[in-house]
Amino acid sequence: WGDSKALYDSLLSKRPRPPKPQHAITVAVSSRALFDLVEERRIYEEQGVEKYVQYQQQNENVTLKPGPAFCFVKALEHVNTRLCELYPNEEERFDIVLMTNNHAQVGVRLINSIKHYGKGLTIERFCMTGGKSPVGYLTAYLTNLYLSADSEKVQEAIEAGIASATMFTSNKDISYSDTELRVAFDGDAVLFSDESEQIVKEQGLDRFFEHEQLNENKPLAQGPLKGFLEDLGKLQKKFYAKNERLNCPIRTFLVTARSAASSGARVLKTLRSWGLEIDEALFLAGAPKGPILGKIRPHIFFDDQMFHIEGAQKLGTIAAHIPHGIAQKYQKS
Incomplete structure (x- = not known):
């Protein structure tokens, strides 16, 4: 016994x-x-x-x-x-x-x-x-x-x-990292509020660029996934405290349609004001996200717009749609 x-x-x-x-x-x-x-x-x-x-x-x-x-x-x-x-x-x-x-x-x-x-x-x-x-x-x-x-x-x-x-299944069967959690986020209406996206939809790109430059030093309000990025950051710091920064099993990505030169600074300054780090920031200036995501191979990619979700799916990325912000109004119309 x-x-x-x-x-x-x-x-x-x-x-x-x-x-x-x-x-x-x-x-x-x-x-x-x-x-x-x-x-x-x-x-x-x-x-x-x-x-x-x-x-x-x-x-x-x-x-x-x-x-x-x-x-x-x-x-x-x-x-x-x-x-x-x-x-x-x-x-x-x-x-x-x-x-x-x-x-x-x-x-x-x-x-x-x-x-x-x-x-x-x-x-x-x-x-x-x-x-x-x-x-x-x-x-x-x-x-x-x-x-x-x-x-x-x-x-x-x-x-x-x-x-x-x-959640949406990818249209291709690809392999994912077994040793590193990779999470990719869109910016507006995902990590951040849809404040700037409202201007794009209602007033056009030129007004958006002007607005972002005028408000470069004013942090954006938080979006629905800001808290989860914060959670990931807390865990990353636990690995950094043990001198494991180069071997950290969490990596985060910002994949945004914004242009770096005209509207990227506000995004980066907002993250800094929140005390948050992002490991990689990719400003695509309107280019398709699918090919970049195919290179990153995240375990999950969060976006508020279905055409980005569908483009990611086609090239093998597992995507997750956030039904938040003004883009939902335009998708339904």
Whole structure:
């Protein structure tokens, strides 16, 4: 009995415990963002919820294939592993929550699929709401970022003040870094407010350039993803404190349609005023983002405009749409 208990205790101690929610950077991911549930979704829409649940139960030992957020989540887990190597008792790290409106009967297949992928996918917290929207639980789980394949739920979460994005699968099968989390952000209406984008849409580029130069030293207001960039920056500094700057497993990118000469200074000065660093800033002056993103190969790229999302998809980038700002009005019109 003594040997058996020792083995059991050792197994428990090796399994990482989730950080305390008040210290964690909580990323809530829907089941359709984490896994490929296209066929299951078709059954649900065409045959109804009962047939859907029955299908899931009959296939609960069939592992689900990765969805658009899968590589991103694995990269978050890798950062956690590196953090715990340097800081064994670190609580300020990523905590992944599976946030889904699936019924509890479907949970076994989700659990089995997560277990199949081993220690690279450690998800202990589940929220299965049985057909109801899970958005109301995001605040209770202290969510820092919510990723879903359902644009309506993402819109609901954005309106509730929670950083959220709709996930889109890339149209090409490409490889991503296993050792470095790469996150790419658009600027206006993503990291920053849509103040400047409003001028572009309503008054044109010439007025925009004039406005940005006049306000170069006035920081932009924050956008919905500013907080997540801040979270990434806090973790980066933990690696820098251990002399790991050159081996940091987090790298951030600003990929913006702005021109550097005419409107780039305000962006960089805004980040400086916030005390935030960005590892690479790419000012494209209106050029397509897809080719640059294909070179970066981020685990996720956040943008507020669907034509940038679609251009990124075509060239193999996993993109996440932020339904925020004036661009949404023009996309719907």
